Amino acid sequence: MTLVDNEVRSGSVSLLAGESPPGRRTDSVFRSAAALAAGVVLLILGLILVTTTRNAWPAFAEEGLSFVTSSTWDVAGAAFGTLAFTYGTLVISAIALLIAVPVSIGVALFVTEMVPKRLRAGVVMLIDLLSSVPSVVFGLWGILVVAPAITGVYTNISSALSGVPVLRTVFSGAPISGRSFFTAGLILAIMITPIITSITRETFATVPRAQKDAAYALGATNWEMIRGSVLPFSRSGIVAGVLLGFGRAIGETIAVALVIGSSPQITQRLFSSGDALSAVIANQFGESTGTYQAALIGMGVLLFVITLLISAFARAIISRAERRIGAESV
Amino acid sequence: MNESRIARRGTSRVALTASAAALVLAISACGGGSSDKGSPTSTTAGTKLSAATLNGSGATFPQAFYETTIAKFQTVQPDVTVTYAGGGSGKGQTDLAAGLVDWAGSDSTVKPEDAAKFKTPFLYFPTVAAPITVSFNLSGVKSLRLTPEAVAGIFGGAVSKWNDPLITATNKGVSLPATDIVVVHRADGSGTTANFTKYLTKAAPTSWTLGTDKVVNWPAGQQAGNGNAGVAQIIESTQGSIGYVDFSDADFAGLKSAAIKNKDGKFVAASLSGASAAVAGATLNADLTYDPLDALGATSYAITAPTYMLISTTYGDAAKGNAVKGFVKYVLTDGQDLAGYSGFARLPAKILSAAIAQLKMVKVG
Numbered sequence: 001m002t003l004v005d006n007e008v009r010s011g012s013v014s015l016l017a018g019e020s021p022p023g024r025r026t027d028s029v030f031r032s033a034a035a036l037a038a039g040v041v042l043l044i045l046g047l048i049l050v051t052t053t054r055n056a057w058p059a060f061a062e063e064g065l066s067f068v069t070s071s072t073w074d075v076a077g078a079a080f081g082t083l084a085f086t087y088g089t090l091v092i093s094a095i096a097l098l099i100a101v102p103v104s105i106g107v108a109l110f111v112t113e114m115v116p117k118r119l120r121a122g123v124v125m126l127i128d129l130l131s132s133v134p135s136v137v138f139g140l141w142g143i144l145v146v147a148p149a150i151t152g153v154y155t156n157i158s159s160a161l162s163g164v165p166v167l168r169t170v171f172s173g174a175p176i177s178g179r180s181f182f183t184a185g186l187i188l189a190i191m192i193t194p195i196i197t198s199i200t201r202e203t204f205a206t207v208p209r210a211q212k213d214a215a216y217a218l219g220a221t222n223w224e225m226i227r228g229s230v231l232p233f234s235r236s237g238i239v240a241g242v243l244l245g246f247g248r249a250i251g252e253t254i255a256v257a258l259v260i261g262s263s264p265q266i267t268q269r270l271f272s273s274g275d276a277l278s279a280v281i282a283n284q285f286g287e288s289t290g291t292y293q294a295a296l297i298g299m300g301v302l303l304f305v306i307t308l309l310i311s312a313f314a315r316a317i318i319s320r321a322e323r324r325i326g327a328e329s330v
Numbered sequence: 331m332n333e334s335r336i337a338r339r340g341t342s343r344v345a346l347t348a349s350a351a352a353l354v355l356a357i358s359a360c361g362g363g364s365s366d367k368g369s370p371t372s373t374t375a376g377t378k379l380s381a382a383t384l385n386g387s388g389a390t391f392p393q394a395f396y397e398t399t400i401a402k403f404q405t406v407q408p409d410v411t412v413t414y415a416g417g418g419s420g421k422g423q424t425d426l427a428a429g430l431v432d433w434a435g436s437d438s439t440v441k442p443e444d445a446a447k448f449k450t451p452f453l454y455f456p457t458v459a460a461p462i463t464v465s466f467n468l469s470g471v472k473s474l475r476l477t478p479e480a481v482a483g484i485f486g487g488a489v490s491k492w493n494d495p496l497i498t499a500t501n502k503g504v505s506l507p508a509t510d511i512v513v514v515h516r517a518d519g520s521g522t523t524a525n526f527t528k529y530l531t532k533a534a535p536t537s538w539t540l541g542t543d544k545v546v547n548w549p550a551g552q553q554a555g556n557g558n559a560g561v562a563q564i565i566e567s568t569q570g571s572i573g574y575v576d577f578s579d580a581d582f583a584g585l586k587s588a589a590i591k592n593k594d595g596k597f598v599a600a601s602l603s604g605a606s607a608a609v610a611g612a613t614l615n616a617d618l619t620y621d622p623l624d625a626l627g628a629t630s631y632a633i634t635a636p637t638y639m640l641i642s643t644t645y646g647d648a649a650k651g652n653a654v655k656g657f658v659k660y661v662l663t664d665g666q667d668l669a670g671y672s673g674f675a676r677l678p679a680k681i682l683s684a685a686i687a688q689l690k691m692v693k694v695g
Binding site: 072073074075076077079143144148176177179257258261262263264265267272273279283284285286287288289290293 | 390417418419420421423424441443444512517518519520521527540541542543544545546547548550551552553554555556560563564567568
């Protein structure tokens with residue numbers, strides 16, 4: 001990047017030495033404007049982190065490590081342990097990704113590889129429309145429609161799996177109101193599907209024609225071509241899409257606050273009510289004061305840290321995978 | 331009454347949406363209310379006040395009452411604009427402490443350590459009171475009589491079946507099933523929770539161990555809803571459930587509520603007159619705070635919650651100060667007649683006159 005820049009610049013300098021080309025100034029203005037935009041974003045991000053950490057400090061100082069390791073959230077007793085909320089956040093995000101990722105990749109492949117060109121725009125528009133639905137609408141739909149209707153389904157699933165070890169526990173429990181980890185995960189899955197779909201779709205669309213034709217020329221079927229040409233080429237794009245979807249899922253507040261059930265507990269039973277970091281912040285911030293409020297702000301910091309860690313983890317995996325592919329092809 | 335009931339329905343229909351929307355925005359738009367019928371009957375606010383804008387925020391519990399009152403007040407004093415943004419008692423207190431608002435609503439008194447944060451000293455003005463119902467949904471059961479110990483047992487998790495001896499003892503002749511009790515509480519931090527748990531701490535000190543606050547450490551596995559409307563919705567749709575809901579939301583959802591044994595040993599059902607009786611039975615402190623929970627009196631409803639308006643003792647801007655005084659006076663006089671419309675109980679005359687007298691302590695200009 002810089003190498004190319006330098007070459008271009010030195011070229012233009014030698015060509016137009018002595019003159020002041022009008023394009024030069026625009027170029028440098030653009031360069032500083034872009035740098036400023038990037039810098040402002042980083043600055044805002046940094047300021048948010050600094051301010052929230054500072055405001056959360058009383059809680060961190062008072063609770064110490066038990067802020068993250070304890071699951072006792074007792075405002076009256078001034079005990080602020082957030083483990084049960086972190087657990088809930090991770091569980092519902094995982095459920096959402098497990099459901100949304102296969103569906104999104106399927107939709108994206110369908111749109112890029114199978115739908116006739118004239119229908120494509122319509123299908124894409126409909127999926128994108130889903131992402132413009134406000135999350136509170138998903139939440140209200142979740143408590144008023146999905147939760148009451150889904151309890152029967154949950155009961156059927158848990159009785160069907162009552163003989164299977166492990167799954168027996170995971171899908172057990174008497175779903176009372178339908179507000180549970182699983183319902184929250186389900187609603188989140190619907191919310192993040194358009195995001196993952198649109199990113200992966202864009203990536204699939206950039207696979208070179210030649211690469212696909214090469215696969216077909218070797219006698220590959222449609223699926224073999226997708227598996228051999230499209231998916232490996234799009235790996236980092238898929239991961240980027242999944243990460244964006246995860247970011248939306250982990251930070252989603254209103255919809256989760258409405259459907260998760262707000263009953264903090266650490267349990268393997270996905271049909272039980274739980275609670276999540278973002279939901280607790282939204283529900284309890286209005287009436288909080290002092291250390292209690294600091295603890296809620298601290299949960300925001302915690303969400304930030306979790307997102308960073310998972311994002312870094314995913315990037316590490318992908319860069320390792322790409323190195324391996326590089327090594328193989330040499 | 332009929333008309334106002336319908337109007338109330340109109341606002342309550344969106345109550346659930348509103349409680350969700352309140353999550354999105356800490357500062358919600360100030361409510362309009364429907365008040366363009368007829369001219370004001372009397373003008374106790376007296377002389378016409380000069381133009382001023384009074385911003386308020388705080389407790390959501392009395393929000394419906396304040397919105398109705400504000401709308402009526404503005405027909406009397408068209409030059410004064412009053413807003414009420416809700417956000418919770420805690421927010422009202424910190425906003426007033428920081429001087430961000432001109433008045434605040436609060437269900438609770440300010441904690442001593444927070445009182446020092448106020449830029450100017452403040453005064454409490456009790457405005458209305460309201461019963462907190464213990465509402466239930468149990469097919470075949472029309473009425474229920476509960477002792478404070480039974481309520482504490484149910485919400486604390488010790489009583490888990492409907493046919494527990496603690497419940498059957500006071501409900502002879504009612505056939506109670508051996509099914510699980512589904513307890514519904516508030517998911518959000520709430521003055522209603524604070525008052526309900528404060529009542530249990532006071533009335534059933536040995537059975538209630540969870541303490542009192544805006545959020546308590548509820549036993550795992552209970553259900554939780556957002557706002558009173560959210561709790562009411564869960565009770566309405568869940569067989570075998572019980573929860574605490576403010577009077578107007580329980581009334582609107584058509585929930586059945588239990589009669590609670592009061593301090594005089596009488597079982598009294600939740601009603602506005604029961605709440606007024608409880609307020610009359612409570613002791614008024616020098617700063618005009620009072621505790622109507624578990625109050626004396628044969629007709630007192632045991633779980634009655636107070637709510638206050640907080641204003642500063644000094645207003646530098648004369649127009650604003652006079653407007654604040656005028657508005658508070660209006661709430662304490664004509665406003666009391668509006669309380670019943672939104673499901674609140676008016677205060678007894680002795681408290682109202684003490685509050686009006688306290689207005690003299692507010693320095694203006």
